[in-house]
Amino acid sequence: MGTQPRGPGQRAGLDRNAVLAAARRVLVDRGAHGLSMRALARELGVAPNALYSHVSDKNDLWDLVIDDVLGHVPVPDETQIAADPVGAIREVMADSFEVLVTHPDLMPQILARQGARGVQAQKLGVVTLNALAAAGVAGDEARDALRVLIVNTVGFAAFAVEDGVIPVDEIRGNHARSLDWLLTGILGR
Amino acid sequence: MGTQPRGPGQRAGLDRNAVLAAARRVLVDRGAHGLSMRALARELGVAPNALYSHVSDKNDLWDLVIDDVLGHVPVPDETQIAADPVGAIREVMADSFEVLVTHPDLMPQILARQGARGVQAQKLGVVTLNALAAAGVAGDEARDALRVLIVNTVGFAAFAVEDGVIPVDEIRGNHARSLDWLLTGILGR
DNA sequence: ACCTGAACACCGTTCAAGT
DNA sequence: ACCTGAACACCGTTCAAGT
Numbered sequence: 001m002g003t004q005p006r007g008p009g010q011r012a013g014l015d016r017n018a019v020l021a022a023a024r025r026v027l028v029d030r031g032a033h034g035l036s037m038r039a040l041a042r043e044l045g046v047a048p049n050a051l052y053s054h055v056s057d058k059n060d061l062w063d064l065v066i067d068d069v070l071g072h073v074p075v076p077d078e079t080q081i082a083a084d085p086v087g088a089i090r091e092v093m094a095d096s097f098e099v100l101v102t103h104p105d106l107m108p109q110i111l112a113r114q115g116a117r118g119v120q121a122q123k124l125g126v127v128t129l130n131a132l133a134a135a136g137v138a139g140d141e142a143r144d145a146l147r148v149l150i151v152n153t154v155g156f157a158a159f160a161v162e163d164g165v166i167p168v169d170e171i172r173g174n175h176a177r178s179l180d181w182l183l184t185g186i187l188g189r
Numbered sequence: 190m191g192t193q194p195r196g197p198g199q200r201a202g203l204d205r206n207a208v209l210a211a212a213r214r215v216l217v218d219r220g221a222h223g224l225s226m227r228a229l230a231r232e233l234g235v236a237p238n239a240l241y242s243h244v245s246d247k248n249d250l251w252d253l254v255i256d257d258v259l260g261h262v263p264v265p266d267e268t269q270i271a272a273d274p275v276g277a278i279r280e281v282m283a284d285s286f287e288v289l290v291t292h293p294d295l296m297p298q299i300l301a302r303q304g305a306r307g308v309q310a311q312k313l314g315v316v317t318l319n320a321l322a323a324a325g326v327a328g329d330e331a332r333d334a335l336r337v338l339i340v341n342t343v344g345f346a347a348f349a350v351e352d353g354v355i356p357v358d359e360i361r362g363n364h365a366r367s368l369d370w371l372l373t374g375i376l377g378r
Numbered sequence: 379a380c381c382t383g384a385a386c387a388c389c390g391t392t393c394a395a396g397t
Numbered sequence: 398a399c400c401t402g403a404a405c406a407c408c409g410t411t412c413a414a415g416t
Contacts, residue, residue: 008382008383010380011381014380037409038407038409047381049411049412052410058409058410107300108298111344111348112293144366148366148370151348152341152367158297158301159303159304161301165303174337178340178341181371181373181374183374185373194401197402198399200397200399201399201400203399225388225389226389227389236401237390241392247390247391
């Protein structure tokens with residue numbers, strides 16, 4: 001729409017939030033594979049290196065994007081956890097799977113950074129630990145259980161590659177059953 | 190060692206096996222991240238595009254490398270499976286974890302191709318299904334169980350990134366415990 | 379502080395040509 | 398059939414300079 005090219009020193013009016021918003025758009029349009037610094041700059045109508053004023057590097061961008069995605073997972077409230085802790089755990093994991101499976105090509109990055117350390121990720125971790133405690137699982141066992149549940153859910157989401165031979169419905173079913181099995185084991189029958 | 194540069198038409202004496210062997214070397218030296226077509230060509234003292242005579246593309250190379258890695262997992266024999274099927278399952282998964290954790294940065298690729306379809310991968314799948322059958326799990330349930338066990342094992346191996354804050358020993362412990370829980374659930378207490 | 383231009387050291391892959 | 402040279406369309410990141 002007639003955006004004039006800028007010379008050196010002319011501002012584009014970017015900030016960390018605008019960069020994230022653009023990253024979201026590139027992510028849904030071109031997938032995680034297509035989310036490059038240069039493609040992101042193109043989306044913003046900006047020189048590639050301009051991004052480094054708002055993001056320290058691509059790793060920082062990944063952290064931003066991943067926690068943004070995890071922010072879409074609904075968090076069960078305390079009364080719900082108290083009423084049905086096991087149901088709450090099942091729900092968090094099922095909801096997480098649904099959100100994660102939207103971007104299966106993003107999951108490798110999540111696993112490779114050991115489950116994401118962002119604000120949203122930690123929030124999900126805390127409520128799951130609370131639910132486990134309410135279900136009678138605490139201490140080392142709870143930490144183990146949380147990690148197993150995360151690896152399982154992220155792993156199945158990663159398993160659901162776009163051009164995959166296996167339909168997502170089937171993988172969703174696998175994930176649900178794995179949840180049953182894990183909870184049986186964790187809760188000690 | 191005085192290797193003369195070749196002109197067009199001069200053979201380098203490559204074959205699919207030599208390419209794989211070089212890929213193995215690059216993989217241990219520079220990691221999965223450093224295993225590029227160009228780096229592989231450099232290792233072989235050959236032009237980058239020369240590889241396309243022995244490998245259809247990089248995806249094909251990944252398939253080759255992944256199945257090669259999986260080939261290092263010891264396969265339990267039939268008598269062992271018959272004697273202690275559950276122990277055999279536990280052993281295959283633990284052994285797989287040990288082999289896979291050697292190249293944690295390779296695991297994202299494995300998950301993204303839905304568990305590897307190579308010869309070695311299928312062999313491991315068949316013996317695990319046999320062990321499940323011997324333990325009384327068959328049909329759909331066995332197929333589900335196999336997939337859950339694979340996702341869990343590959344997922345934990347992916348979780349063990351090199352520069353990770355979490356030591357491998359701890360992740361190995363998590364994996365062992367997750368195996369217990371899963372088997373408890375799968376075998377119906 | 380926020381941006382551009384130019385550059386560096388990379389990628390995967392294709393196409394034409396040589397033997 | 399197996400290889401090289403050259404090229405195309407990309408990467409992430411840094412450095413100097415402009416306002």
